Amino acid sequence: METEKKKILLVEDDPNFGIVLKDYLSMNDFDVVLAKNGMEGFEKFKKDNYDVCILDVMMPYKDGFTLAREIREKNENVPIIFLTAKTMKEDVLKGYKAGADDYLNKPFDSEVLLMKLKAILQRKASSTLADSKQFEFEIGNFHLNSKLRFLKYMEEEPVKLSPKENELLRLLALHENDLMPRELALTKIWRDDNYFTSRSMDVYIAKLRKYLKKDDVVEILNIHGEGFRLVVKAENQ
Amino acid sequence: METEKKKILLVEDDPNFGIVLKDYLSMNDFDVVLAKNGMEGFEKFKKDNYDVCILDVMMPYKDGFTLAREIREKNENVPIIFLTAKTMKEDVLKGYKAGADDYLNKPFDSEVLLMKLKAILQRKASSTLADSKQFEFEIGNFHLNSKLRFLKYMEEEPVKLSPKENELLRLLALHENDLMPRELALTKIWRDDNYFTSRSMDVYIAKLRKYLKKDDVVEILNIHGEGFRLVVKAENQ
DNA sequence: CCACCGTTTAACCTAACCTTAACAAAAATG
DNA sequence: CATTTTTGTTAAGGTTAGGTTAAACGGTGG
Structure with missing residues (x-):
């Protein structure tokens, strides 16, 4: 169980970036499932158990915030990381971020993402209780x-x-x-x-x-x- | 998906030049939609997903910079190329260039444009990861x-x-x-x-x-x- | 071999942080 | 109501991280 790969649900509408990121995470020993919008993301979420969800915020059909809310209804523990546009207004994000475990401004440093994933998974492992890092x-x-x-x-x-x-x-x-x-x-x-x-x-x-x-x-x-x-x-x- | 033609939104007010450029790009395997001013450009942008936008700066009704800003609000990722008059002051451009992926001074070499398009599309694949050098x-x-x-x-x-x-x-x-x-x-x-x-x-x-x-x-x-x-x-x- | 440049190490100082102590007030206990 | 326990608050002390300047180091090109 400790040795199994951690499963990530990645929801990103830009197909190019989605694939790059998926590959990068796969290379770093994660098991990644890619969905290309919020609708598809939710379908995939329901069909399996994930250790972490990484959601783009700006997406057609269903944006990341809405998807996050739905995911939370099904599972209040799974950590969620948002990918947000740097250009987004602080005050727009403010309200939404309250439900997230973490966020990254695009463009972001792939090493930072790895650091965050590591931290989140470690935290999750070290405490049996749901202690998501809402911040x-x-x-x-x-x-x-x-x-x-x-x-x-x-x-x-x-x-x-x-x-x-x-x-x-x-x-x-x-x-x-x-x-x-x-x-x-x-x-x-x-x-x-x-x-x-x-x-x-x-x-x-x-x-x-x-x-x-x-x-x-x-x-x-x-x-x-x-x-x-x-x-x-x-x-x- | 990888093999599909890349979609370009071309916004150019000079009808002659617009059509020539559109044909040239079409011949080079791009799927081009032409708009003849900023207003029209924005309408067309909202109706579809584009891989690149090429905007003339000097246009009636809505100039290229303004249009670019509106496009950015809708989509923070899509690459934007400006077509600018050579006579424009460096410092006027400076601020705007930060939001653009590239620009070309008119008149320009059509092959240069092709090269830039190729470069941009390639870069885009990894562009949301910041490690892909942002300079x-x-x-x-x-x-x-x-x-x-x-x-x-x-x-x-x-x-x-x-x-x-x-x-x-x-x-x-x-x-x-x-x-x-x-x-x-x-x-x-x-x-x-x-x-x-x-x-x-x-x-x-x-x-x-x-x-x-x-x-x-x-x-x-x-x-x-x-x-x-x-x-x-x-x-x- | 020297001068120059970028970088590291040293040194000294201040700010940040956390704990402990001390005393006061409030709440519980019998 | 006297006593004990818990909490409120401020301040002193010690420790570590950071701010800054200058000297030492090490590589490079003249």
């Missing part, structure tokens, strides 16, 4: 980019986050409005659960609260003895 | 020519770059506004990842920062422990 979030009026490690409030200058701040906020966001157990953060981020790491985590909660103070719709609540809860109050309506 | 970049108000190893700011004299400076800046530009992992540069440029190569890279980052200081829209940010990010802030609007 962009809308938290009230904040936008968290967990890949580039910044937190942006409205149109202000983004604030840089440290690795621990970033991971912790990301974990909270993944559990938005729900309990994020202490133990979870400690084992995932600190990889150890003792008095000191626990206190360290509290320090980071305080730091995050300071960042989030700008928006009074967002709040980190403590659930005594259990963990924390990132609440986002309904804006209005 | 020119617009970075804010800088222009990087990575093949000739120079960096030009506005109308100033170009600055020569050393091989390492050049490769590093190119790699950053390929990942513009995105993370360029330390590890990537070290393996790709230094071919080794240790303390000293890493420090060497930091020295080169400092050099690049010094070059880029002229334009305060451009900046190299560090993401602690991860890598660097070449950010180009939105000019204005």
Whole structure:
């Protein structure tokens, strides 16, 4: 099982590029199935099990975002990587990226793609639980980019986050409005659960609260003895 | 699929020249659709998929540059070749050329066009992989020519770059506004990842920062422990 | 053999990051 | 209500990564 090739569903409408990329991945020991649009991609997805999906965003018949949503309905674990055009507006992508595990701007570096695949598959192997690497979030009026490690409030200058701040906020966001157990953060981020790491985590909660103070719709609540809860109050309506 | 004729959208307002060129290309095994201005060109573009677009720049109703921009919105991949008047100013073209794959000054040699078409179609197969060398970049108000190893700011004299400076800046530009992992540069440029190569890279980052200081829209940010990010802030609007 | 150029190594300094400590406040416990 | 446990918060300390400049190195061509 460990020795089997990993299966990739590649959905790309440009036949030339599709074949080049497929060959490149095949050469690097992946088992690649190529579909040439979203429709076909979904058919192929239903017929087999894949370890990763790589989806072009701009495609006729069914674009990558729509396809991703459908794939998610069938399988909420499989990692999805988007291939996006560099020219696309940040704010167009913003909303969609929230559902992705990663993305690459075209043109991209084939080595970067390999690095990402390796990282994703390793991550998947090391944790039995679905722990997909989703890395962009809308938290009230904040936008968290967990890949580039910044937190942006409205149109202000983004604030840089440290690795621990970033991971912790990301974990909270993944559990938005729900309990994020202490133990979870400690084992995932600190990889150890003792008095000191626990206190360290509290320090980071305080730091995050300071960042989030700008928006009074967002709040980190403590659930005594259990963990924390990132609440986002309904804006209005 | 590989054997099918390549489809060309030719947009040219001069009917005589348009028909001559169309016939010439048809004779050389291309499937050519001719439009006689930008408006018509865009309509035809939307109705079909093309492998290449050849656009005259000077046209009534909608010029070639405007059309190119619209085409790019629909499709970020399709190669575009401009036909320009020899008299046009270099600096007028500069900005637009960045979005184009090639251009030809009128009058031009029909064989040159054929060669370019062949080259472009061949290149396209691997063009979405960035490793297929991309050599020119617009970075804010800088222009990087990575093949000739120079960096030009506005109308100033170009600055020569050393091989390492050049490769590093190119790699950053390929990942513009995105993370360029330390590890990537070290393996790709230094071919080794240790303390000293890493420090060497930091020295080169400092050099690049010094070059880029002229334009305060451009900046190299560090993401602690991860890598660097070449950010180009939105000019204005 | 020297001068030059690109690159590496060294050195020094600052910034970033994380932990630990200390004390205050809140919540649970009996 | 007194006591214990948990959490909130700020600040000090230590460690590592990065910023920058300059000197050393090594290859190349005069």
